[in-house]
Every structure is written in structure tokens, then in C-alpha cells.
Amino acid sequence: MKKSTLLFTTALPSLTDLGEELLLIYDEVLPRKSAAFKKWSQKFSLKYGVKAGETLKSVDQFPQHIRKIVQLCENTSSRRLTIVVAGGGSVGDFGGFVASILKRGVKLVHMPSTWLAAIDSAHGGKTALNVGGAKNQIGTFYPADKIILSRQLLMSQPEARAFEGFGELLKISWIQGGSLWQELSKEFEITSSVLWKYLARAVDAKYKVVSKDPEEKSGHRHILNLGHTVGHVLESYYKLPHGVAINYGLDFALRYSVQLKIMSQGEYEKISHAPVSGYLLSPLRDDLLQTKASVLKEFRQLLLSDKKKTKSQTLRFVFLKRPGQCVVKEVTVDEVLMEICRQKEDELNG
Ligand SMILES: NC(=O)c1ccc[n+]([C@@H]2O[C@H](COP(=O)([O-])OP(=O)(O)OC[C@H]3O[C@@H](n4cnc5c(N)ncnc54)[C@H](O)[C@@H]3O)[C@@H](O)[C@H]2O)c1
Numbered sequence: 442m443k444k445s446t447l448l449f450t451t452a453l454p455s456l457t458d459l460g461e462e463l464l465l466i467y468d469e470v471l472p473r474k475s476a477a478f479k480k481w482s483q484k485f486s487l488k489y490g491v492k493a494g495e496t497l498k499s500v501d502q503f504p505q506h507i508r509k510i511v512q513l514c515e516n517t518s519s520r521r522l523t524i525v526v527a528g529g530g531s532v533g534d535f536g537g538f539v540a541s542i543l544k545r546g547v548k549l550v551h552m553p554s555t556w557l558a559a560i561d562s563a564h565g566g567k568t569a570l571n572v573g574g575a576k577n578q579i580g581t582f583y584p585a586d587k588i589i590l591s592r593q594l595l596m597s598q599p600e601a602r603a604f605e606g607f608g609e610l611l612k613i614s615w616i617q618g619g620s621l622w623q624e625l626s627k628e629f630e631i632t633s634s635v636l637w638k639y640l641a642r643a644v645d646a647k648y649k650v651v652s653k654d655p656e657e658k659s660g661h662r663h664i665l666n667l668g669h670t671v672g673h674v675l676e677s678y679y680k681l682p683h684g685v686a687i688n689y690g691l692d693f694a695l696r697y698s699v700q701l702k703i704m705s706q707g708e709y710e711k712i713s714h715a716p717v718s719g720y721l722l723s724p725l726r727d728d729l730l731q732t733k734a735s736v737l738k739e740f741r742q743l744l745l746s747d748k749k750k751t752k753s754q755t756l757r758f759v760f761l762k763r764p765g766q767c768v769v770k771e772v773t774v775d776e777v778l779m780e781i782c783r784q785k786e787d788e789l790n791g
């Protein structure tokens with residue numbers, strides 16, 4: 442897989458550094474959030490503003506978008522055109538997909554504007570559209586030529602978003618272990634500045650995993666789903682922001698790892714007593730692990746619809762042995778539901 446060039450910048454980049462003929466696809470909230478972005482975006486002669494979110498990724502809406510984009514680009518050359526995508530993960534998935542098919546593929550620059558996109562979705566080359574209610578059913582592997590991580594653009598997010606970004610940062614630092622986790626574990630406060638400080642290392646850790654399995658063939662890339670199985674269930678059921686749901690899912694995965702003796706009790710205590718673990722959310726403490734039959738039935742449906750399921754009733758669950766060492770094990774949907782009940786009971790028994 443082609444390697445993307447990563448650039449960490451303070452301000453927004455100069456247009457001449459982006460390519461010859463440029464089309465900017467951007468989240469239409471950005472000019473409202475940042476005067477600097479507004480001024481910068483006005484320099485593009487070709488631009489296409491979109492409303493972020495899952496509807497943007499809907500395959501039903503796609504023909505309307507692509508018709509307008511083709512029209513906008515009618516006088517551009519496929520060889521010289523670069524699509525610059527500025528936005529969060531949904532705009533990135535959409536814009537990346539457009540770049541991969543427009544004129545049979547044009548150059549692509551990602552400029553993530555959310556922590557989730559900066560830490561995770563802009564890297565690794567996956568693009569996606571949704572079909573019906575089902576997420577990410579079609580897409581391409583199309584790594585960006587360049588990914589520009591602009592401090593100014595990321596800092597245009599409200600400070601509260603830093604906590605959402607933390608879920609993915611924590612995930613990747615548990616996957617990577619080593620000095621990334623060692624240092625992060627000592628943080629007492631999670632702010633945008635802290636996320637920015639760890640961004641380069643978090644991204645590097647994701648590339649380490651992706652480079653071993655760029656197109657998800659060997660299965661290694663699957664470890665990036667740590668915290669995501671139950672995280673996705675809670676995200677859908679309680680309509681939580683993705684990063685918050687993943688944070689809960691990580692706590693569940695940790696406890697499940699101890700229960701199956703994949704992680705030792707000592708290791709678990711070391712992690713839970715780390716200063717940064719004050720920011721780890723517990724679905725038990727917040728009463729999200731419901732064991733009422735009607736709720737479990739919905740959880741079961743959500744687990745089954747998760748695309749990570751292998752055979753009909755089996756999931757490949759990512760456990761943690763210790764930071765730096767994940768273990769993937771097939772478990773049944775019923776086993777996950779039983780673990781939800783067990784954790785709940787454990788908590789009730791104090
Ligand atoms: N391709 C991948 O590998 C991959 C990985 C993980 C997630 N994803 C996808 O990413 C999407 C979620 O990512 P997201 O949360 O970044 O989504 P998003 O693009 O929907 O952005 C979330 C919200 O933040 C707003 N926003 C964006 N930048 C802002 C800024 N600077 N200031 C204020 N508001 C801003 C958006 O308008 C939107 O309302 C999902 O569609 C998911 O499927 C893709």
C-alpha cells in the first residue's frame with residue numbers, strides 16, 4: 442500500500458504545497474468555526490461544502506453529490522487534480538471515496554478537523570459509504586498522498602471534544618504499549634494540548650499496525666477494534682459519541698480480559714491505578730450494562746449486526762494481555778452477553 446506523507450503544521454498550509462489543480466471538499470461548519478479557515482478556503486477556485494454525518498455517506502445521496510463534483514471538475518485534468526478533504530471522519534470517508542473513483546482516481550490530501558479523524562480515520566486508507574442503515578458497506582482502500590495535521594484546524598474544535606478524542610488515543614496506546622502508554626498513563630488531565638502532544642506517536646502506532654496488514658487480509662489489523670465490539674453496541678443503543686462509547690468499550694474489554702485470565706489481576710490494577718485512568722469511563726458505574734431481557738435482546742441484535750462478526754453467532758473479540766499485547770479470540774454473541782451480566786453482578790456484589 443502506498444505510504445502517505447504526514448505533515449504536522451501549526452497553521453493552515455499554503456495552496457501551492459497541496460497540488461496543481463485543487464478541489465476542496467470541506468465540512469460546511471468549518472468556515473463558521475474558524476475565521477482562519479474561512480479566509481483560507483476562499484483561496485480555492487473549486488470547492489464543495491458538505492454537511493458532515495452519516496447521511497453524507499449514504500449511497501442514496503451519492504449520485505447527486507458526484508454529479509455536482511464532476512461538473513465542478515469538468516475543466517481539470519485527472520493527472521493534475523488533487524482533492525483536498527477538510528473535515529471529520531464522515532467527510533474523510535466520503536471525500537476519500539470520491540478521490541478514489543473520480544476520473545479513475547485522483548490525488549488526495551486529508552486535513553482532519555476532528556480528533557477522531559486526526560488520530561484514527563484519516564490514516565490507513567479506508568474510505569466508505571453506507572447502504573441503507575448499514576454502515577461502511579462499500580468503499581475502497583485509497584491512502585491519501587498527504588495527511589496534514591494542522592494544529593490550528595484541530596484547535597477550532599470545542600475543548601469538550603478532547604475527551605471524545607481520548608477514547609481512540611487510549612485504545613492505540615494500549616495496543617502499542619511501550620513509552621506511548623508509559624507516558625500517557627501519567628497524565629492527570631486530558632486537554633486538546635495533551636492530545637496534540639501525543640498525536641504524532643498515536644498516528645505512528647496506527648501505521649505500525651496497518652503496515653502489517655494494509656488491506657485487512659491477514660487479520661492483524663483487526664486489533665484496531667480493541668474496545669469497539671461493546672463500544673459500538675453502547676454507541677448505537679445510547680446514541681453516544683463514538684469516542685465516548687469506545688472509552689466505555691475499553692473498560693469492558695479490560696474486565697473481560699481479566700475474567701478470561703488473559704490479563705493478570707496485577708496488570709489490571711497497574712492500569713486502573715494509572716493517573717490517566719481517571720478518564721477511563723466505566724459502563725458499570727454509569728449503569729449502561731443493562732441485564733433486562735428486553736435490553737439484552739437489543740444488545741444481541743446490535744452485536745450480530747456488527748460487521749466484525751465472523752460466522753453467524755461468533756465475534757472476533759480483541760482482548761488485552763498487557764499494554765502492547767492484544768489477543769484476538771473468537772467468542773459467541775451469547776458469551777459476550779453473559780459477560781455483560783457477569784460484570785453487572787460482580788459490581789452489585791461489590
Ligand atoms: N475510514 C476509517 O478508517 C474510519 C475509522 C473510524 C471512523 N470512521 C468514520 O468516521 C466518522 C466519525 O468521525 P467524526 O466524529 O470525525 O465525524 P464527523 O465528520 O461526522 O464529525 C463530527 C461532528 O463534528 C463537526 N466538526 C468537524 N470538525 C469540526 C471542528 N473543527 N469544530 C467543530 N465541529 C467540527 C462535524 O460537522 C460533525 O457535526 C464515522 O462516519 C465513522 O464511520 C472512519
Ligand SMILES: [Zn+2]
Pocket residue numbers: 561609669683687
Ligand atoms: Zn473507533
